[in-house]
Amino acid sequence: MTTLSDLIPEDAQYSIDGDLATIALDIDGHWLHVTARLTVTEEDDHLALAAEYVSHEWTGEGEVDQKWIDYGLRVIETNDFGVQA
Numbered sequence: 001m002t003t004l005s006d007l008i009p010e011d012a013q014y015s016i017d018g019d020l021a022t023i024a025l026d027i028d029g030h031w032l033h034v035t036a037r038l039t040v041t042e043e044d045d046h047l048a049l050a051a052e053y054v055s056h057e058w059t060g061e062g063e064v065d066q067k068w069i070d071y072g073l074r075v076i077e078t079n080d081f082g083v084q085a
Contacts, residue, residue: 004040007049009079021076030060034072051076
């Protein structure tokens, strides 16, 4: 049986604490830390990581745009900063 830790890459771009993953994103000189709960999902007979939003911290002024939080979740799921924001 595949476990969550089996799917977390050795070169993960995020930090792990149990089933929580946190990624730091530099957005115009300000930091956004997005934390997600990781679960194992099955899509088309392939196992993958799913990242469910838990919280975020933003060092910039005002509220951060939701697209950046969504981007952080996609980066965690794919372990790739090249996904579209």
